[in-house]
Amino acid sequence: MDFSTQPVLQVNQATIFQGLNPVLTDVNFSVEQHEFVFLIGRTGSGKSSLLKTLYADLELKSGVVEVAGFDLGTIKQKEIPFLRRKIGIIFQDFQLFNDRTVAENLSFVMKATGWNNKLKIRERMAEVLMLVGLNDALEKMPHQLSGGEQQRVVIARALLNEPSILLADEPTGNLDPDVADGIFKLFQEINKKGTAILMATHNHDLLRKYPYRVLKCENGVLQDSKTHDVSFGTSF
Known part of the structure; x- marks a missing residue:
């Protein structure tokens, strides 16, 4: 993992689009x-579009964005898998293959990102599942796991390639408060080991409880708590 002094993510004068419409x-x-870093804002304010732009699911049409050493303005389609080896992406709705075991879900991602040694694949899967507290889940199907356990599998999947940054889109949004708290603590543990985290959230309690930096999407602009007084009352 690269712990250089360069920012892992840099955005300059970018315009973020939803379809043909600029949202930020x-x-x-x-x-x-x-x-x-927390990312907040009302539904439709541009949070998800910003994240999708950062992992090259949406095209960057204006501005300069560098993520984990990749220039998104010039990135070629064939280079996007290499970008996604350097970042971890975590979705609210899990996006697991329900007809495959946990091992098959993880190995699918590994093979898609260049792993081909079966022994190393198995070893790495065991490592990431241990990190998220699911040592015995390899052969289970997603429907045999609780919502919180499925989200832990998703986090394990995102950690497979030792990413420089995790981009998380409402990762606790569908979970009960107690389960969500456990998942958030897992994110904190990952962050303490040196991985940057940009997490979109609607969870007011997290924002009040943890004094992390906040980026807020509102009225077509992105406010940064480093330079603005960002409010996070009940309006997102």
Whole structure:
């Protein structure tokens, strides 16, 4: 893992689009390797579109964005899998293959990102499941796991390639509060080991409880708590 002094994520004068419509303009921020950053804003304010742009699911049409050493303005389609080896992506709705075991879900991602040694694949799967507290889940099907356990599998999947940064889109949104708290503590443990985290959330309690930096999407702009007084009352 690269712990250089360069920001792992740098955004300069970017415009973020939803389809043909710009939803955020003149976006400027960076995330350092060790940082934990919240991303907030009402539904439709541009949070998910920003995250999708950062992992190259949406095209960057304007501005300069560098993620884990990749320039998203010039990235080629064939290079996107290499970008996604350097970042971990975590979704609210899990996006697991329900007809495959946990092992098959994880190995699918590993093979898609260049792993081909069966022994090393098995070893790495065991390592990441141990990290998330699911040592005995390899042969289980997703429906045999609780929502919190499925989200732990998703986090394990995101950690397979030792990412520089995790991009998490409402990772606790569908979970009970107690389960969500456990998942959040897992994110904190991952962050303490040096992986940057950018987490979109609607969870007011997390924002009040943990004094991490906040980016807020509102009225077409992105406010940064490093430079603005960002409010997070009940309006997101």
